[in-house]
Amino acid sequence: MNNEIEFLETVCERMQQLGLVQSKADFSARMLGKGQSYLTSMSARDRKVPDEVIAHLAGQLQDGIAHDDAALAGLHEEATRHERDRKHRADMLEWVSRHRTTESVRDEPRQRLSSIPLSLREKLSSWLARGRMVMP
Structure with a gap:
């Protein structure tokens, strides 16, 4: 699994623990600006996360x-x-x-x-x- 996906999953998990997002689907939609299954499908396919997605996350934060x-x-x-x-x-x-x-x-x-x-x-x-x- 690539490092960026692991990083996003760690961020998602931490935000769930803090109550800032409810689920991976919520994180994908609200924080990444993608579909609800984005993080799960990117992780399953071991795809590279585009820079725009990380930039969108930073902007949302x-x-x-x-x-x-x-x-x-x-x-x-x-x-x-x-x-x-x-x-x-x-x-x-x-x-x-x-x-x-x-x-x-x-x-x-x-x-x-x-x-x-x-x-x-x-x-x-x-x-x-x-x-x-x-x-x-």
Whole structure:
């Protein structure tokens, strides 16, 4: 068997192990730009692989790298956007928490007053209105 066929079969096998192609047929069609039985038939006949086939394989690998680079750049932008949004949400949550704490401290006298029975509250209100008692 000639060296180029063995090389292509090794490349095909490795790409299958990595999940980049599914089979020899997939490799032949997508990576070599030939029919699905190309690698098998070339191997059986012990034929020489044309330079164009190796060049096509190199081009497909380069195109795959370029595609992956573009996908990674998009994912990086998305990750950066999610990190920024997460930080903004955390800042807003902290702001809301501080606001709630401030509001509960501010509302505390009203809450204490609302827990006093109505008749007593009315008396206290009238005393306050006449200036006889000072609210703590």
